[in-house]
Amino acid sequence: MKSATRLLLLVPVVLGLGAALVVAVSTGATAAAAPEGDDELGYVVDLEDLDDPGNVAAGEALFRLGCVSCHGPGGVGTPTGPSLVNAGAASAHFYLTTGRMPHHGSPQEQAARKPPVYSPEEIEDLVAYVASLGDGLPIPEVDLGTGHLQEGGDLYRAHCAACHSAAGAGGALSFGQNAPSLEEATPVQIYEAMLIGPGQMPAFGAFTEEEINSIVAYIGELQRLNDPGGMSLGRLGPIPEGFVAIVIGTGGAILAAFLVGRRVHDADEAGQEPTSDREAGR
Amino acid sequence: MGAGSTVHKATPLSRRTARWFDARLGAASFARKALDKVFPDHWSFLLGELALWSLIIVLATGVYLTFFFDASTEEVVYQGSYVPLQGVEMTKAYASALDLSFDVRAGLMMRQIHHWAANVYLATTVVHLMRIYFTGAFRRPRELNWLIGVAMLILSIVNGFVGYSLLDDQLSGTGLRIAYNIAISVPVGGTWLASLFFGGDFPGPDLIERLFVIHILLLPAVIVALVGAHLALVARQRHTQFPGPGRSERNVVGERVWPTFAAKGLAVFLLTTAILSALGGLAQINPVWLYGPYRPAEVSSASQPDWYMGWLDGALRLWPGWEIRAFGFELPTPFYPSVLLPGVTFTLLALWPFLEARFTKDRREHNLLDRPRSRPLRTAFGMSTLAFYTVLFFAGASDVLAATFQTSVNGLFRTFRILLLVAPPVAGFVTYRLCREMVRRDRPGASAEATAVAPAAPDDGAARRREVAPEDAPEHDPASTAGVARR
Ligand code: HEM
Numbered sequence: 001m002k003s004a005t006r007l008l009l010l011v012p013v014v015l016g017l018g019a020a021l022v023v024a025v026s027t028g029a030t031a032a033a034a035p036e037g038d039d040e041l042g043y044v045v046d047l048e049d050l051d052d053p054g055n056v057a058a059g060e061a062l063f064r065l066g067c068v069s070c071h072g073p074g075g076v077g078t079p080t081g082p083s084l085v086n087a088g089a090a091s092a093h094f095y096l097t098t099g100r101m102p103h104h105g106s107p108q109e110q111a112a113r114k115p116p117v118y119s120p121e122e123i124e125d126l127v128a129y130v131a132s133l134g135d136g137l138p139i140p141e142v143d144l145g146t147g148h149l150q151e152g153g154d155l156y157r158a159h160c161a162a163c164h165s166a167a168g169a170g171g172a173l174s175f176g177q178n179a180p181s182l183e184e185a186t187p188v189q190i191y192e193a194m195l196i197g198p199g200q201m202p203a204f205g206a207f208t209e210e211e212i213n214s215i216v217a218y219i220g221e222l223q224r225l226n227d228p229g230g231m232s233l234g235r236l237g238p239i240p241e242g243f244v245a246i247v248i249g250t251g252g253a254i255l256a257a258f259l260v261g262r263r264v265h266d267a268d269e270a271g272q273e274p275t276s277d278r279e280a281g282r
Numbered sequence: 283m284g285a286g287s288t289v290h291k292a293t294p295l296s297r298r299t300a301r302w303f304d305a306r307l308g309a310a311s312f313a314r315k316a317l318d319k320v321f322p323d324h325w326s327f328l329l330g331e332l333a334l335w336s337l338i339i340v341l342a343t344g345v346y347l348t349f350f351f352d353a354s355t356e357e358v359v360y361q362g363s364y365v366p367l368q369g370v371e372m373t374k375a376y377a378s379a380l381d382l383s384f385d386v387r388a389g390l391m392m393r394q395i396h397h398w399a400a401n402v403y404l405a406t407t408v409v410h411l412m413r414i415y416f417t418g419a420f421r422r423p424r425e426l427n428w429l430i431g432v433a434m435l436i437l438s439i440v441n442g443f444v445g446y447s448l449l450d451d452q453l454s455g456t457g458l459r460i461a462y463n464i465a466i467s468v469p470v471g472g473t474w475l476a477s478l479f480f481g482g483d484f485p486g487p488d489l490i491e492r493l494f495v496i497h498i499l500l501l502p503a504v505i506v507a508l509v510g511a512h513l514a515l516v517a518r519q520r521h522t523q524f525p526g527p528g529r530s531e532r533n534v535v536g537e538r539v540w541p542t543f544a545a546k547g548l549a550v551f552l553l554t555t556a557i558l559s560a561l562g563g564l565a566q567i568n569p570v571w572l573y574g575p576y577r578p579a580e581v582s583s584a585s586q587p588d589w590y591m592g593w594l595d596g597a598l599r600l601w602p603g604w605e606i607r608a609f610g611f612e613l614p615t616p617f618y619p620s621v622l623l624p625g626v627t628f629t630l631l632a633l634w635p636f637l638e639a640r641f642t643k644d645r646r647e648h649n650l651l652d653r654p655r656s657r658p659l660r661t662a663f664g665m666s667t668l669a670f671y672t673v674l675f676f677a678g679a680s681d682v683l684a685a686t687f688q689t690s691v692n693g694l695f696r697t698f699r700i701l702l703l704v705a706p707p708v709a710g711f712v713t714y715r716l717c718r719e720m721v722r723r724d725r726p727g728a729s730a731e732a733t734a735v736a737p738a739a740p741d742d743g744a745a746r747r748r749e750v751a752p753e754d755a756p757e758h759d760p761a762s763t764a765g766v767a768r769r
Pocket of ligand 1: 326327328329330331333334337407410411414419420424427428429430431432434435438509512516520521522523
């Protein structure tokens with residue numbers, strides 16, 4: 001009986017340790033993205049200032065330093081970078097605020113999102129300059145008020161989930177490209193992405209403003225939504241779930257069986273088995 | 283209380299109750315026998331128990347879910363408390379899954395424990411199977427229990443798939459469509475099979491109802507009956523044991539069920555329950571509200587099956603797009619990876635005890651287990667089989683791996699195709715060499731046949747007779763909770 005009692009004492013200890021571990025892990029995983037002051041839509045730049053000739057000139061200077069090597073003088077394009085003549089403010093704003101430009105590596109390589117290299121003022125200047133090169137799309141005005149969350153969800157699942165996944169976690173495309181996670185995209189960037197269709201993404205210019213605003217609202221909701229079930233596991237579906245089930249769930253259970261199975265075995269060998277308390281057991 | 287009692291001083295109520303039942307049922311001798319049963323004490327013998335306990339958790343949480351789940355394809359407009367889907371048209375099945383997640387008390391917790399427990403149940407079953415395989419516990423007289431095990435494994439995989447297909451969210455619909463395409467790829471009977479299972483074309487109106495009956499009644503009943511038979515056989519044939527001092531082919535050395543083994547079982551049950559509850563409460567699984575209602579024209583990236591189907595998905599991805607016409611039948615691409623592969627897999631698995639007996643010409647009874655190293659060929663074959671399915675499993679995860687580690691899916695496919703051919707023989711060869719080496723170090727000069735601890739070779743008749751001696755010892759030794767029992 002004594003060894004059995006000892007075993008039962010082990011249970012709460014292991015339970016406590018396990019619970020503490022899981023809590024420690026889960027609190028570390030729920031750090032939320034902080035909102036960016038009062039620029040909730042993510043404009044970064046002042047739309048009124050984009051026509052300012054002073055900004056265009058400052059932008060041209062920056063462009064000569066950081067962009068001509070690929071996009072050529074006046075943005076006419078080179079073998080390592082496309083023409084920007086009709087790229088427009090929307091495209092420049094998207095590529096610069098998502099940190100995709102300046103690009104590194106070969107032109108075939110996907111331009112990934114990274115922290116912007118330029119300050120907000122510099123981005124304003126560069127956008128003003130690229131916009132002045134020809135006529136492209138202006139930076140769109142997001143109006144979440146005209147959007148409809150549920151309709152946005154339907155549209156999102158029908159048109160975006162195939163690449164970005166229903167949960168917005170992103171996914172692989174062929175040949176080393178991927179549709180990025182939409183975790184960090186700001187409302188303006190989402191709107192712009194749909195207008196310009198960056199990289200392998202198609203443009204969704206045929207959508208009405210209301211539809212686009214609805215999708216923007218839905219993606220915002222996906223970003224804000226906390227995970228009622230606990231740790232999100234990256235919202236990547238059955239693959240991480242399977243790994244957790246096998247490594248933590250099954251691994252933990254096997255460890256439990258090992259510890260429990262081991263204890264008594266050792267006690268037996270050490271000759272600590274108690275004698276003659278069978279009556280108590282009956 | 284015991285004032286008027288004629289028996290000794292005070293007889294506790296519990297004992298009097300027990301006697302009352304015993305006088306009518308004669309249960310005491312059965313109970314005493316059951317409680318005195320000896321169970322060998324190696325920890326790996328608890329692996330089967332892990333599967334059993336997780337199965338019990340699956341069943342318990344499943345009962346709770348059936349109170350609230352509404353398996354109907356009738357269209358409704360969602361009015362529950364999950365805002366992003368309010369006003370969206372969906373089937374009652376999906377709506378009730380959302381209600382379970384957001385509006386039923388403890389519903390999400392139960393859903394999650396159920397799903398985690400199902401995944402862990404199948405994983406522990408496979409680990410248990412590996413224990414049986416690598417120690418040779420499937421040999422005569424336990425071939426029948428091996429077959430029951432294989433049947434449970436197959437049925438459990440199917441039931442798991444049917445389970446997550448019930449919810450009628452985008453992910454489950456995607457999985458069902460693939461299953462439908464696989465069913466119709468079967469030559470001759472395929473279309474008939476598909477319409478039987480799916481109730482006509484996909485997605486048919488009866489599909490969810492049909493799946494529901496299969497999932498909560500049909501398969502669980504069969505699985506539970508098989509578990510009963512499985513355990514009854516273990517009890518009847520008695521458990522195998524590793525060789526060791528005092529252990530022979532004809533006895534069982536270990537602990538009595540009461541109290542030691544029962545305490546162990548309880549501890550393992552509580553720990554398994556704790557792990558599954560912790561997962562269910564702290565880690566999100568199958569967040570169906572994010573996937574949206576099933577719409578046949580849509581698909582999401584990262585649409586994968588649960589892990590125990592992952593190897594089939596991997597095979598489907600790696601298989602080159604061949605369509606072969608033979609004997610007037612067309613064999614569409616999904617046939618090979620999705621019908622032929624599992625068919626061959628489970629047939630070979632089921633037949634293994636018989637194949638091995640034929641191959642080794644060893645048809646004797648075996649109650650003493652092999653150490654894996656002392657059967658290098660079997661162990662090597664097992665490891666190379668594991669390597670094969672592990673590669674397929676990872677191939678099924680290729681797109682998520684590619685996105686997570688920023689590499690190319692096409693490159694991963696190429697790598698996995700090569701690995702699928704290279705990894706099994708390498709794993710087998712390395713295992714074989716390791717086993718031989720370990721045996722050599724265990725006992726220089728000994729043959730691979732003898733195990734390190736067994737004092738006598740199983741074939742040595744004289745030695746066996748000497749070892750049988752413990753049989754003559756009283757089976758019920760009141761001085762000890764440890765025990766020796768005769769088979
Ligand atoms: C589906 C769920 C399963 C459950 C709940 C289960 C449960 C158990 C339990 C509790 C035992 C006794 C303890 C042990 O030896 O680990 C056992 C023994 C056994 N199981 Fe299973 N099992 C399952 C699946 C399988 C599978 C898939 C196979 C093989 C294909 C299998 C083959 C065996 C054999 C041959 C024994 C006797 C082992 C011995 O005496 O050493 N079982 N099972």
